[in-house]
Amino acid sequence: MTQPQTAAALAGLRVIEMGQLIAGPFCGKTLGEFGAEVIKIEPPGAGDPLRNWRLLKNGTSVWWQVQSRNKQSVAIDLRQKEGQDLARRLIAEADVLIENFRPGTLEGWGMSPEELHRLNPGLIIARISGYGQTGPYRDLPGFGVIGEAMGGLRHLTAEPGRVPVRVGVSIGDTLAALHAVIGILTALYHRRVHGGAGQVIDVALHEAVFNVMESLLPEYSAFGAVREAAGSALPGIAPSNAYLCQDGWVLVAGNGDSIFKRLMGTIGRNDLGEAADLADNAGRVARVAEIDAAIGAWTQQRTVQATLDALSAARVPAGKVYTAKDIAEDPHYRARDMILQQPTRDGYTVDVPGIVPKLSVTPGTVRASAPHVGDDTEAVLRGMGLSEADIATLRAKEIIQ
The missing domain is CATH 3.40.50.10540 (Crotonobetainyl-coa:carnitine coa-transferase; domain 1)
Structure with missing residues (x-):
């Protein structure tokens, strides 16, 4: 009809x-x-x-x-x-x-x-x-x-x-x-x-x-905290960053509690995934440099596509950095x-x-x-x-x- x-x-x-x-x-x-x-x-x-x-x-x-x-x-x-x-x-x-x-x-x-x-x-x-x-x-x-x-x-x-x-x-x-x-x-x-x-x-x-600008002003008002530039990271949220692969960069957002465990299992770092102090975001923020280094060491051994395939299989949010060419060729678009x-x-x-x-x-x-x-x-x-x-x-x- x-x-x-x-x-x-x-x-x-x-x-x-x-x-x-x-x-x-x-x-x-x-x-x-x-x-x-x-x-x-x-x-x-x-x-x-x-x-x-x-x-x-x-x-x-x-x-x-x-x-x-x-x-x-x-x-x-x-x-x-x-x-x-x-x-x-x-x-x-x-x-x-x-x-x-x-x-x-x-x-x-x-x-x-x-x-x-x-x-x-x-x-x-x-x-x-x-x-x-x-x-x-x-x-x-x-x-x-x-x-x-x-x-x-x-x-x-x-x-x-x-x-x-x-x-x-x-x-x-x-x-x-x-x-x-x-x-x-x-x-x-x-x-x-x-x-x-x-x-x-x-x-x-x-x-x-x-x-x-999200919490920019309330954080200053409540704590006197001035948020500073942090490159590709998301301050106060971990892990969420850009990581270098063999042929480009991948963005990984592994900051959910269960997502973090799956991410650590995928990169062979169950020790981090099971660590009691990393079970929530506050603990992960305190050790963010260590976590980022572990993820980066894993991604640098792989291509962008291999990294994305592995993280997709583990249901970890990740994506490559798109250019205009990538957008034009992407079937989802x-x-x-x-x-x-x-x-x-x-x-x-x-x-x-x-x-x-x-x-x-x-x-x-x-x-x-x-x-x-x-x-x-x-x-x-x-x-x-x-x-x-x-x-x-x-x-x-x-x-x-």
């Missing part, structure tokens, strides 16, 4: 995205994957700078193909009053506005939250910035890397005594984007279920990072639709990440490839009631593209 097709979870939700680069657009991307109509306003000409970030194919970043799928591009010059007027007309009919400009930018365009709520009382305004819309640092320029440092993450991402390193991706931006998504969905629920009005969601990059083949508007197909989270009834989808600058300007403006003559005049004034 054919199941009836269910509408996308966010179908009917209209989102105006005025952000650029990572944080704001990742928020819009996530909403778009679950059915929201996302209209991206970007400057005529070059458009969002992300179009030119990292590796380019046919003149456009392949990153762009992921970040802007399911979006419409409307190219409007927001530096001009007529462009600002167009944006206000779009926002007046929207459910959500996303922006990640420096605080005060919207206000300078005559689009403060108060002014926008007069136009559209139910509007949800998500504002992502380096330090938030208030506080002594609000006007300082902030990027994800600075948020990661201020949020406490950079201090921990290093080998002891060595320079703090970045995670390798712009994790501060994406964490802020995901917190903005949570805020938007919460505000929409409040508006729908409780009859609440629109509201402003204020997300600071450093606060989004700080929010996932493919089986869970986490690698999708996405056509582009430049005529080629590229492998891109699938959609997270996975919903059983209203899963996310890729409905449209990433647009060129201004691909949808005319269609969106016609939908606002502008005539062909109006559009031609705006284009002649270089207010739109």
Whole structure:
């Protein structure tokens, strides 16, 4: 029996995205994957700078193909009053506005939250910035890397005594984007279920990072303990570390009490597995250097695959350090639709990440490839009631593209 097709979870939700680069657009991307109509306003000409970030194919970043799928591009010059007027007309009919400009930018365009709520009382305004819309640092320029440092993450991402390193991706931006998504969905629920009005969601990059820093602050508050960089280990949890094999590294998480016994039996160290003082985590933490040395001595005699096979047979959580090549070739990624083949508007197909989270009834989808600058300007403006003559005049004034 054919199941009836269910509408996308966010179908009917209209989102105006005025952000650029990572944080704001990742928020819009996530909403778009679950059915929201996302209209991206970007400057005529070059458009969002992300179009030119990292590796380019046919003149456009392949990153762009992921970040802007399911979006419409409307190219409007927001530096001009007529462009600002167009944006206000779009926002007046929207459910959500996303922006990640420096605080005060919207206000300078005559689009403060108060002014926008007069136009559209139910509007949800998500504002992502380096330090938030208030506080002594609000006007300082902030990027994800600075948020990661201020949020406490950079201090921990290093080998002891060595320079703090970045995670390798712009994790501060994406964490802020995901917190903005949570805020938007919460505000929409409040508006729908409780009859609440629109509201402003204020997300600071450093606060989004700080929010996932686990016990960092409580440990300092209670004990004066400052958690320090520990390389690949997880301080206070043992054993959990990266161990060198003959041809690479393996991560092993043997910190459960029963798991630890199985791990020690697998590496031929039942003496450690049966030791009374190692029966719980506190005892293992006290002897972590000895335990790590024993595991490392065993892994160094084996290849990565042989190590993983042995630990899998013993039901010990372990995994190799994946590269992009490993991900692309992994059958589990493919089986869970986490690698999708996405056509582009430049005529080629590229492998891109699938959609997270996975919903059983209203899963996310890729409905449209990433647009060129201004691909949808005319269609969106016609939908606002502008005539062909109006559009031609705006284009002649270089207010739109």
